[in-house]
Amino acid sequence: MIGEQAYWNPVLETLSQEKMRDLQLRKFKRLFQWAYDKSKFHRSLYKNAGIKPDDIRYFEDIKHVPKVEKAMMRNIQRKDPFPYGDALCVPLDEVVVYRQTSGTTGQPVYQADTWQDWEWWSECWAFILWAQGYRSSDRIFIPFGYNVFVAFWAGHYAGEKIGAEVVPGGVLDTQARILKIQELKATAMMATPTYVLGMAATARDKMNIDPSKMSINKITCAGEPGASIPGTKKRMEEAWGAKVYDHAGATEIGAWSFECEAQPGGLHVNEGFFLVEIEDIDTGDIIEDPGKKGKMIITALDRQAQPCIRFDSKDVIEWDPEPCPCGRTFRLIKGGVTGRADDITKVKGVLISPSAIEEVVRGVEGLSDEYEVIVDKIGDIDRITLKVELELGRENQRVAIENQLKDQLRLKTNLGYVLEFCDYGTLPRYDVKAKRFKDLRKAH
Numbered sequence: 001m002i003g004e005q006a007y008w009n010p011v012l013e014t015l016s017q018e019k020m021r022d023l024q025l026r027k028f029k030r031l032f033q034w035a036y037d038k039s040k041f042h043r044s045l046y047k048n049a050g051i052k053p054d055d056i057r058y059f060e061d062i063k064h065v066p067k068v069e070k071a072m073m074r075n076i077q078r079k080d081p082f083p084y085g086d087a088l089c090v091p092l093d094e095v096v097v098y099r100q101t102s103g104t105t106g107q108p109v110y111q112a113d114t115w116q117d118w119e120w121w122s123e124c125w126a127f128i129l130w131a132q133g134y135r136s137s138d139r140i141f142i143p144f145g146y147n148v149f150v151a152f153w154a155g156h157y158a159g160e161k162i163g164a165e166v167v168p169g170g171v172l173d174t175q176a177r178i179l180k181i182q183e184l185k186a187t188a189m190m191a192t193p194t195y196v197l198g199m200a201a202t203a204r205d206k207m208n209i210d211p212s213k214m215s216i217n218k219i220t221c222a223g224e225p226g227a228s229i230p231g232t233k234k235r236m237e238e239a240w241g242a243k244v245y246d247h248a249g250a251t252e253i254g255a256w257s258f259e260c261e262a263q264p265g266g267l268h269v270n271e272g273f274f275l276v277e278i279e280d281i282d283t284g285d286i287i288e289d290p291g292k293k294g295k296m297i298i299t300a301l302d303r304q305a306q307p308c309i310r311f312d313s314k315d316v317i318e319w320d321p322e323p324c325p326c327g328r329t330f331r332l333i334k335g336g337v338t339g340r341a342d343d344i345t346k347v348k349g350v351l352i353s354p355s356a357i358e359e360v361v362r363g364v365e366g367l368s369d370e371y372e373v374i375v376d377k378i379g380d381i382d383r384i385t386l387k388v389e390l391e392l393g394r395e396n397q398r399v400a401i402e403n404q405l406k407d408q409l410r411l412k413t414n415l416g417y418v419l420e421f422c423d424y425g426t427l428p429r430y431d432v433k434a435k436r437f438k439d440l441r442k443a444h
């Protein structure tokens with residue numbers, strides 16, 4: 001048995017940055033050659049850019065390799081070999097898993113994996129679970145119906161791989177899931193932040209159960225940035241009496257980052273398996289130093305069937321200047337994934353990220369977990385309306401809560417808002433991922 005070692009992979013997780021860059025370069029060259037030889041899509045992309053495998057000699061050469069955008073992947077699909085198209089690097093016979101992206105806009109991207117890729121997926125998740133304190137004594141409940149999307153299949157298999165016991169909680173409704181957690185004394189679960197808070201509200205409001213008195217002691221979040229937003233994380237931790245950890249991953253990339261038990265306010269990149277580059281959104285230069293935000297360009301260094309090479313993820317991130325107290329040398333993404341290049345929009349000429357508003361709302365005591373942001377135009381002027389709910393029994397504190405909310409919004413987002421207080425329970429509730437930010441200006 002593995003026992004109490006601190007890291008899932010002690011060699012990779014403590015490798016010096018210099019050796020890590022060497023390893024990443026070697027893996028990148030191998031992957032580039034593989035895609036060049038096996039995939040028509042990649043070969044023509046690289047030939048058109050005038051770059052071939054021999055041209056990648058130093059780490060600095062990597063940034064000259066053309067990026068892949070999601071739209072490019074959409075365009076090649078539903079063609080031969082059906083349905084994946086010619087980015088596929090293996091015969092169809094070797095594909096054992098079909099998944100698709102879960103984005104709300106546009107045609108989903110199909111993702112093929114071989115058995116080796118699928119083993120790789122669960123290995124990525126084993127790093128995550130081990131770093132978050134999961135061990136063989138854990139009983140993990142997954143309150144989620146697995147289907148064509150990747151969540152939480154790999155988390156499930158990684159739970160088994162590290163020797164924990166895994167309970168698949170699909171199909172059941174929320175109340176039945178809460179009862180099952182109670183019945184089995186589950187110690188951990190995986191869910192989106194929206195659902196973690198939604199389950200707690202159901203337990204309290206509809207079942208008269210206090211989730212903080214239940215047996216869950218750690219929760220791994222995915223799918224939304226909430227577990228890296230301090231106000232939301234605190235609400236989840238208090239509601240469940242549990243440690244809440246973030247992780248970020250994507251169908252076409254893999255599970256590339258995780259928060260560790262030290263909760264450093266950021267995500268470790270699994271640099272042994274992924275190469276993350278941060279690109280300046282204005283200049284296109286690669287940002288090497290901490291403290292400047294840019295968009296993530298990512299390579300999954302070991303994935304074979306449908307490779308992910310310099311994929312333009314549109315996630316906005318920055319390097320953290322501080323090392324993590326946990327001792328891992330995997331670099332940290334400060335504050336997690338704070339937004340997407342697509343979502344960060346200008347209101348009244350000010351850049352605004354929806355997660356900044358969430359941080360304020362979730363940080364004000366007396367407001368419920370729900371909120372909605374609507375941006376529209378009155379004449380030529382942008383108007384931003386924020387709808388919130390008071391918790392039950394807080395009506396007499398409304399003025400104080402409203403003043404605190406206004407102050408914090410101005411301080412943290414530098415914008416004025418039209419505030420609307422709604423009755424508790426009247427704003428929309430979401431099961432998995434929430435859509436709380438509505439920009440109606442684009443509709444006109």
Ligand SMILES: [Zn+2]
Pocket residue numbers: 260261262264268324325326327328
């Ligand atoms: Zn750490």
